[in-house]
Amino acid sequence: MNRSFTLPRRRFLQSAAFLAAAVTTPPLQARPRLEGFKPGQMKLGCVCWNFRGIMNGPPWNETIDLIGNMGFDGIELIAARPNDFETYWKKDSVLTGLKKQLDKYKLTVSQFALFQTAVEDLSNLDSSKRNRSLDCFEEGCKIAQKLGAPIINIVAPWARDLTGPSDYLPRYFAQLQGAPEKKFHLNIAEGFNYEKVWSTFVRTMKDACERASHYGLNFSLENHTHTLVHDSTAFLKLFGEVNNPILGMNMDIGWIQLQREYPPYAIHKVKDHLFNLHIRDIDGPGLVFVGIGDGVMDLQAVVDALKTVGYTGYLSFEQDGVPDMIQCMKNAKVLLEKMIGS
Numbered sequence: 228m229n230r231s232f233t234l235p236r237r238r239f240l241q242s243a244a245f246l247a248a249a250v251t252t253p254p255l256q257a258r259p260r261l262e263g264f265k266p267g268q269m270k271l272g273c274v275c276w277n278f279r280g281i282m283n284g285p286p287w288n289e290t291i292d293l294i295g296n297m298g299f300d301g302i303e304l305i306a307a308r309p310n311d312f313e314t315y316w317k318k319d320s321v322l323t324g325l326k327k328q329l330d331k332y333k334l335t336v337s338q339f340a341l342f343q344t345a346v347e348d349l350s351n352l353d354s355s356k357r358n359r360s361l362d363c364f365e366e367g368c369k370i371a372q373k374l375g376a377p378i379i380n381i382v383a384p385w386a387r388d389l390t391g392p393s394d395y396l397p398r399y400f401a402q403l404q405g406a407p408e409k410k411f412h413l414n415i416a417e418g419f420n421y422e423k424v425w426s427t428f429v430r431t432m433k434d435a436c437e438r439a440s441h442y443g444l445n446f447s448l449e450n451h452t453h454t455l456v457h458d459s460t461a462f463l464k465l466f467g468e469v470n471n472p473i474l475g476m477n478m479d480i481g482w483i484q485l486q487r488e489y490p491p492y493a494i495h496k497v498k499d500h501l502f503n504l505h506i507r508d509i510d511g512p513g514l515v516f517v518g519i520g521d522g523v524m525d526l527q528a529v530v531d532a533l534k535t536v537g538y539t540g541y542l543s544f545e546q547d548g549v550p551d552m553i554q555c556m557k558n559a560k561v562l563l564e565k566m567i568g569s
Contacts, residue, residue: 259377259378259445259475259502259540260377261377261539261540262335263335264539264540265539266537266539267534267537267538267539268539269530269533269538269539269540269541269542269567270300270301270540270541270542271299271300271301271541271542271543271544271560271563271564271567272299272300272301272302272303272335272337272541272542272543272544273294273297273299273301273302273303273543273544273556274302274303274305274340274505274543274544274545275287275290275291275294275302275303275304275305276290276305276545277290277544277545277546277552277556278290278293278294278552278553281305281307281342282307282308282342282344284307284308284311284315285311285314285315285316285321286315286321287304287325288324288325288328291325291328291329291332291334292328292332293553294332294334294556295328295329295331295332295334296332297553297556297557297560298560299334299560300333300334300335300541301334301335301336301337301541301543302329302334302335302336302337303336303337303338303339303340303380303543304325304336304339304340304374304376305339305340305341305342306339306340306341306342306345306366306367306370307342307344307345308342308344308345309345309363311345312363312366312370316366316370317366317370322370322373322374325374326374326375329374335375335376336371336374336375336376337376337377337378337503337540337541337543338371338376338377338378338379338380338447338477338502338503338541339367339370339371339374339376339378339379339380340380340381341363341364341367341379341380341381342382343381343382343384343395345360345363345367346360346361346363346364346367346381346384347360347384347387348360348384348387349361349364349381349384349428349431349432349435350384350385350386350387350424350427350428350431350455351387352387352423352424352427357427357431361431361434361435361438364379364381364435364438365438367379368438368439368441368442368444369442371442371444372442372443372444376444377444377445378444378445378446378447378475378477378502378503379439379442379444379445379446379447380446380447380448380449380477380503381448381449382397382448382449382450382451382454383448383449383450383451383454383455383456383457384428384454384455385397385453385454385455386419386421386424386455388415388416388419388424389413389414389415389416389453390413390414390416391412391413391414391453396413396452396453396454397451397452397453397454397482399413399453400452400453400485400514401514403514413453424455425455428455428465429465429468429469432448432465432469432474433469433471436469436471436473436474439473440471440473444473445473445474445475445502446473446474446475447475447476447477447502447503448462448465448474448475448476448477449476449477449478449479449482449505450462450476450477450478450479450482450483450486451479451482452482452485452486456476457482457486458483458486458488458493459476459478459483459488459493459496459497460496462476462497462500463496463497463500466500474500475500475501475502475503476497476500476501476502477502477503477504477505478490478493478494478497478501478503478504478505479504479505479507479545480493480504480505480506480507480524480529481505481507481508481509481516481524481545482507484509484513484524485509485513485514487513490524490525490528490529490532491525491528491529491531491532492532494529494532494533494536494538495532495535495536498536499536501536501538501540502540503540503541503543504529504533504538504540504541504542504543505543505544505545506519506526506529506542506543506544506545506559506563507519507524507545507546507547508520508521508522508523508524508526509522509523509524510522510523511523516546516547517549518546518549518555518558518559519544519546519555519558519559519562520558520559520562526562526563526566527566530563530566530567542563542567544556544559544560546559
């Protein structure tokens with residue numbers, strides 16, 4: 228039996244308006260809008276916390292001088308604690324001084340980062356705690372906008388139901404002594420529900436994208452061990468559910484290889500969703516981040532993969548403690564400049 232279906236006038240008009248908006252609204256860019264870049268061009272940057280530990284916090288003036296004098300194009304600045312905003316980042320005199328100092332060296336803030344301690348409850352099932360971290364994330368967006376950074380960045384959070392012997396859970400990834408009596412162990416809270424944590428995290432990332440978009444920013448999420456986005460596959464799963472082009476991956480190739488994922492392969496997987504790259508090196512067993520160029524990281528293969536996928540953006544050096552950080556960064560800069568130019 229044939230049945231005719233007539234759409235009510237109001238619903239018809241609403242549907243027509245929706246379709247018209249879908250046709251006329253330009254799509255959001257999948258990659259950040261970076262000034263001064265040619266397509267496929269890569270520039271070198273350095274994170275400020277190489278020279279001053281993250282939790283030591285501001286001021287960052289001395290590290291800006293160090294990075295600027297070495298001739299880098301970009302720098303990443305960071306807020307580690309919620310109270311850093313009131314005591315440092317929200318002061319007009321601080322931002323004015325920082326921008327003047329950055330201009331002196333022609334340094335661009337490639338992205339403004341928020342450390343886990345500033346936004347640790349983005350994966351919390353308690354909505355009040357989660358919203359406080361979202362508000363802190365938005366404060367970071369405001370600072371990023373004022374500094375002219377195109378990207379706001381965080382390391383992906385881990386489920387709050389997981390705890391271990393390290394306050395920063397990603398740093399606990401090996402049990403080197405005490406076996407067989409002592410085992411590698413994480414505590415998983417009773418009643419842990421991964422599906423609920425993940426779905427809540429997805430909704431929170433959608434909210435974070437909306438807040439970043441309000442300030443004209445892209446949002447990069449970084450992979451670390453035990454977090455909800457520990458590798459490229461996890462990021463692609465998240466992106467498929469968030470479905471917002473302003474969300475991209477800040478790939479840390481050291482942490483990727485620590486997860487036993489080959490960084491050039493991960494670059495090919497993420498491709499257009501790759502917004503920023505952190506350069507590290509790693510030892511043969513894959514447990515220690517050694518000086519850049521001193522380990523087994525195939526940096527030339529990383530650069531070649533970036534060229535193949537047409538990556539445009541910064542390669543930022545992030546280095547764990549070495550005896551001479553300044554010389555390490557100078558050597559790394561020369562090494563990567565040769566590889567990019569080859």
